[in-house]
Amino acid sequence: MNESQPTDPSTGPVTDAVTHQHAYFPPTQPQSVWEPHPGAAPPALSAPERPRGRGVTKPIVVTALLAGLLGGAVGMGGSMLLNQDASSSVPVLSSQPAPAATAADVQPGSITYAAQVASKSTADIKVSMNQGTAVGSGVVLSPDGYVLTNNHVVAGAVNGGDIQVTIADGKTYPATVTGTSPSYDLAVIKLKGASGLTPATLGDSSALQVGEQVVAVGSPENLSNTVTSGIISALSRTVTAADESGSGVTVYNGLQTDTPINPGNSGGPLVNLQGQVVGVNSAVDTGQASSGGVQSFGLGFAIPIDTAKRIANELLQDGQATKPVLGVSGSLASADQSVSGAQVSSVQQGGAAAAAGIKAGDVITKVGDAPVSNYADLMAQILTHTPGETVPITIGSGGQARTVSVKLGSAVDKQQTTIPESSGGNGSSGGSGFPFGGGFGLVP
Structure with missing residues (x-):
């Protein structure tokens, strides 16, 4: 241990409580200013003596004494604090008002x-x-x-x-x-x-x-x-x-x-x-x-x-609403699973799709600018339009794609627009599905 490091006989080196680094005092000069501790007699200060053998100078002894007095003061203060806490009343908890909402809120x-x-x-x-x-x-x-x-x-x-x-x-x-x-x-x-x-x-x-x-x-x-x-x-x-x-x-x-x-x-x-x-x-x-x-x-x-x-x-x-009618039928299960788009199973005679030249077997890939990946997409996109509206519909893809203009029909919306999970040729699923447009065609 460095001789300039103060020690407490009971606790060892004096340590700073905040930084956890050792506190060092000047090792060779006596304290020039002394503040008396209550009840303690001032130590006798004298000129430093020459070192004798392996001994230490008196200033270091004085420093150690001051450190011991300081430790005692700290101990006393801690004891007083504990005694004060023990005798204090139970705290009363209260709420602080919340900050008022700002104008921006x-x-x-x-x-x-x-x-x-x-x-x-x-x-x-x-x-x-x-x-x-x-x-x-x-x-x-x-x-x-x-x-x-x-x-x-x-x-x-x-x-x-x-x-x-x-x-x-x-x-x-x-x-x-x-x-x-x-x-x-x-x-x-x-x-x-x-x-x-x-x-x-x-x-x-x-x-x-x-x-x-x-x-x-x-x-x-x-x-x-x-x-x-x-x-x-x-x-x-x-x-x-x-x-x-x-x-x-x-x-x-x-x-x-x-x-x-x-x-x-x-x-x-x-x-x-x-x-x-x-x-x-x-x-x-x-x-x-x-x-x-x-x-x-x-x-x-x-x-x-x-x-x-x-x-x-x-x-x-x-008291009732209308929905657009395209006039085709299909299902979620396309006949050709490799096809990306809505494959048309049949077309309603005299309907909107038939008038535009759409035929059974055609694959619809777009309604307006919206892509169509399956028959459910086709139905959903048609529903975004209004009855009587003319809508561009793309059939096929790549170099085989063609676009036709379809003037959508209209029907009173009395029942849900549904789609069978498998193709039945007339918009139904094995006869148990929901017919579109009164038995035939997509409504939408």
């Missing part, structure tokens, strides 16, 4: 603002049926109580179910179905005796960009006014789900979002950061459901508001 362009705006125009919907209760959400369309929601939320009320709707202020109203559009999974209901409701502001889904932040409001698992946020993950996705009969697959085109959407969110608003409704929440991809409950993978889907506006206006005016 409640201005357009923030999640807080979007949530506040959307919550005022969101309704909770409960449908009581003989076989159970369905819950969902809705978007308030008018002060007197017209509300937009999903068809699958209120489908049970068509056969006598009872609808109860709770709005943002907690009031509950009975409601009836104004009209439904099964192919688009949309419906409009009317609250009885309602007035002074806050209508939602509808936005423009065609202006959305991938990565744009959005907010969903609804009642997942009966938890009213639940707000979740995320982004737009994709603008055009083919959404498929089992149809009501279980014999086919219902198809539509939707917005994809990673915003958490769960059972009970169906029919509620998906809004941008301006608080404008850009979609109607409709479905979530849960992958393989386990016995322990639903598994969520962050794949939510909403019906674009541009589509929902057209359907809602028709339901409000006529």
